[in-house]
Amino acid sequence: MIKKRMVLRFSKKTWNQPIVYRLVKEFDLAFNILKASVFPKEASLMVLEISGEEAEFDRGMAYLESHGVIYEPLEANIKKDEDRCVHCGACASVCPTGALAIQRPEMYVTFDTGKCSGCELCVKACPPRVITATLSSRV
């Protein structure tokens, strides 16, 4: 069993097809929607936590690719610049999932991409603006 957080980008042409449903039906993959930005006849974006057998997961991704869906792991879409981070903690107060958290007692701000849902609240909450997210900008 594997569990991965993926960003799926759908083209204008496929917005009205039940593609994600096929992941369940054909490949026995479970999904949890963390974020979705779907509008008729527009390019759409979904952030899903997908779990299932590894071989099925790979087949599912190949299926997505064959239907023009661009997929990437979520961590490729949101990054914290560790050199510029001052470890103030402002991001941790807005992070709803605890992905950005304070490591106590040292008080470093850590970023666990495995817990990130891609909400992007941290991007503007970070005073030195060291967190970059390319989720919405690349829809």
Place this chain on the structure above:
Amino acid sequence: MASFKVRKTYQEINEKIKKGNVVVVNAEEMIDIVEEKGAVKAAQEIDVVTTGTFGAMCSSGALLNVGHTTPKMKISRAKLNGVPAYCGLAAVDIYIGASELPDEDPRNTVYPGEFRYGGAHVIQDLLLGKPVVMEAWAYGTDCYPRKYIKKDLVLHELRNAILLNPRNAYQNYNCAVNSTSRTIYTYMGTLKPHFGNATYSTAGQISPLMNDPYFRTIGVGTRIFLGGTQGYVAFYGTQHTSDVPRMPNGIPTEGAGTLCVIGDLKQMDARWVVAASIQGYGVSMYVGIGVPIPILNEEMARFTAVKDADIVTQIIDYGSDYPQAINRSLGTVTYRDLKNGMIRLNGKEVPVTPMASYPRALEISNILKEEIRKGRFYLGEPQATLTQLTTGERV
């Protein structure tokens, strides 16, 4: 003057620094030392305790002398990368305030505003060696005929660049919460509705003014770590007061002391002076400050052994009380609880996050420690302590 078992002078400590046998520890290490050995023995063994703080300090800015042009100009209005600078000084002296915004910035018209660029970013760009575009206007005089100029400013080419911060290093600061039913955006960060979270902004036990609560050793001329180089305490900071309620250990239970600090911007490092865009609030600047506390006697050893569990602050409602200037505390908390990440308020657990960087503050205290040990940093004996300045006590 109280009679102490241990008595040291600034000169004696500086002599030890020169000889290379000075004993320096940071304020975190001092806690255990005093606990184990007692204040008297600690004072005999330890000469200097180093402190540090790294947080958003809005009351900051840089005084620049941009140099004369041909023909000469008496600048009456100037913008640096679009950010207005204060020009009500002599011809080519300008002051760029950290929180200043370009006229075109939308502020909070699109709420909460982003505040992507302001005075602090100009200072940061200068420190990063980037050219900053200055546009300046003047009415023209017989001695200063030029009326307009547009040119690049580069830090090392400026005649003078002085960081001059009127209020930094607040001794203690509020813990912020929000009682209202909507998320609010403050200089204390994003505060969720119905007491959804709490924030605080200090380095606590290693913060400079927590380690010398009565300002016995800090005053005009105290040499400090400022923005990565040696700077000085210029005076007490604006809003400074020592007339506050205190705990038996001398720690004020609220705001209290502040420092006005000064230093050569050209010698500073962008790691320790960092622009901050505070969502919905404005632009501010993280400033790194470290103050060495001389252990002149056992009393100073005791002061510098202060720990987070012994420091309290007030929980203030930034949703309704603070903006309406209602001076009300919802409760008192220790920094130990704040740093642990959870406080109890009205029977409810409230998660807490900091706004100031403890890791950076500790790093500053360690840099200062090394600088003193290596004989590169000497103590500056204050010409007047902050207490002497405010009480009129004869110097």
